[in-house]
Amino acid sequence: MRLFQTAAISAIFFLLSCTTAHSTSDFPDTEAIDATPDATDSAWLNDASIVQLSTIATETAANGWSEPVSFQVAQGTTALQIQFTAPAGHVLQLAELSGPDGPVVPGDWLKVGDQPWLYLAGQERVRATPWQAAFLVPNAPQIAVPPGLWQLRAFTFDYDTATQLRQPVATALDVRIDLVRKPAFVTGTVDLNFCLTGARGITAETAPNHPRVQDALQVVAQAWNPVGVKVGAVRYFDVPAKTLSVTHDDGDDAELADLLRLAAGQPPGIPVFLFESVDLDTGSGLIPAAGYTAGLPGPLVVGGPRTGIALALKYDQPDILGVVLAHELGHFLGLYHVVEAHAQGDKATEDRLTDTAPTPENLMYYAPDPAHLQVTPQQAAVVLGGPWVRP
Numbered sequence: 001m002r003l004f005q006t007a008a009i010s011a012i013f014f015l016l017s018c019t020t021a022h023s024t025s026d027f028p029d030t031e032a033i034d035a036t037p038d039a040t041d042s043a044w045l046n047d048a049s050i051v052q053l054s055t056i057a058t059e060t061a062a063n064g065w066s067e068p069v070s071f072q073v074a075q076g077t078t079a080l081q082i083q084f085t086a087p088a089g090h091v092l093q094l095a096e097l098s099g100p101d102g103p104v105v106p107g108d109w110l111k112v113g114d115q116p117w118l119y120l121a122g123q124e125r126v127r128a129t130p131w132q133a134a135f136l137v138p139n140a141p142q143i144a145v146p147p148g149l150w151q152l153r154a155f156t157f158d159y160d161t162a163t164q165l166r167q168p169v170a171t172a173l174d175v176r177i178d179l180v181r182k183p184a185f186v187t188g189t190v191d192l193n194f195c196l197t198g199a200r201g202i203t204a205e206t207a208p209n210h211p212r213v214q215d216a217l218q219v220v221a222q223a224w225n226p227v228g229v230k231v232g233a234v235r236y237f238d239v240p241a242k243t244l245s246v247t248h249d250d251g252d253d254a255e256l257a258d259l260l261r262l263a264a265g266q267p268p269g270i271p272v273f274l275f276e277s278v279d280l281d282t283g284s285g286l287i288p289a290a291g292y293t294a295g296l297p298g299p300l301v302v303g304g305p306r307t308g309i310a311l312a313l314k315y316d317q318p319d320i321l322g323v324v325l326a327h328e329l330g331h332f333l334g335l336y337h338v339v340e341a342h343a344q345g346d347k348a349t350e351d352r353l354t355d356t357a358p359t360p361e362n363l364m365y366y367a368p369d370p371a372h373l374q375v376t377p378q379q380a381a382v383v384l385g386g387p388w389v390r391p
């Protein structure tokens with residue numbers, strides 16, 4: 001999700017002037033390893049808490065819609081992660097999803113969609129993504145995942161940044177579904193793979209002792225440890241990026257996709273790329289950003305074109321790397337903003353969690369503030385219930 005548009009950055013800098021030094025008491029354990037994947041690290045992705053169904057090959061027609069795809073959800077399943085993958089950079093959306101109890105994502109929303117990329121009006125929210133798109137169900141506590149026959153339909157399009165319209169497109173796509181089983185899951189661990197471009201001199205060799213990286217990890221711990229989400233392994237990799245900066249665009253986003261693929265071969269962990277700058281090209285000019293998460297949630301594929309977080313290092317006076325990383329991790333693990341920037345006061349753009357308020361106190365406010373790192377129990381439940389958090 002985009003954040004830190006120009007006005008928001010000014011606000012952040014102002015608010016930062018009254019923050020205090022970070023505590024070191026809950027510093028996460030870290031380990032530095034070289035770029036050699038360790039097979040023993042990958043066991044959790046094949047953990048008994050995740051069952052991957054057979055991949056289903058399907059296609060969409062010229063009107064963008066696929067035929068219905070049916071699948072069985074086993075007894076005891078507590079969450080689903082649905083992933084679409086297409087060979088070209090078409091935008092992939094979960095247009096319709098229904099379970100034994102009825103619709104979870106109603107198919108008619110596309111006719112009156114909130115935004116070209118987002119469906120925010122229902123209980124379950126979905127964001128379209130090019131190349132590879134993932135959807136975590138549930139992302140609000142009101143949504144049940146009953147066992148039985150489920151059905152989905154995909155919608156695929158190309159995005160015209162000039163007209164800001166969806167252009168339906170026919171494409172082949174693969175549907176992957178992971179069934180997650182985490183009854184009464186109250187704590188969990190995420191592993192991070194820092195992917196280092198060399199920006200600001202931060203490399204796999206210097207990062208384990210680099211104050212900006214280690215301070216950022218402290219802020220992540222301050223935000224997430226109180227609700228039971230801990231950072232486990234922290235690994236550092238040099239990646240052969242051709243540039244120290246990246247531009248995310250609202251089209252096929254090919255530049256960012258190519259960079260994120262550089263994480264291929266790493267052990268399971270959330271790729272966190274550090275760049276000099278991250279710019280968003282939304283069709284109305286370049287907007288500087290402090291961070292961007294390519295997948296909401298992150299697809300369960302290490303080295304995939306939408307698996308990763310991009311952070312800008314240029315905001316160092318004061319340093320906001322930590323709060324941006326903590327916020328983007330929330331997106332990667334399935335959280336939406338408590339309210340979106342484009343429609344303040346519109347209840348439809350507030351999240352569907354009953355214990356959050358649409359105010360800056362929350363970490364997932366659209367413009368996160370280092371002085372406010374609140375994560376609520378319902379936000380934690382969404383994150384802990386997903387496939388990226390291991391027991």
Ligand SMILES: [Zn+2]
Nearest residue numbers: 001002003366
């Ligand atoms: Zn955000």
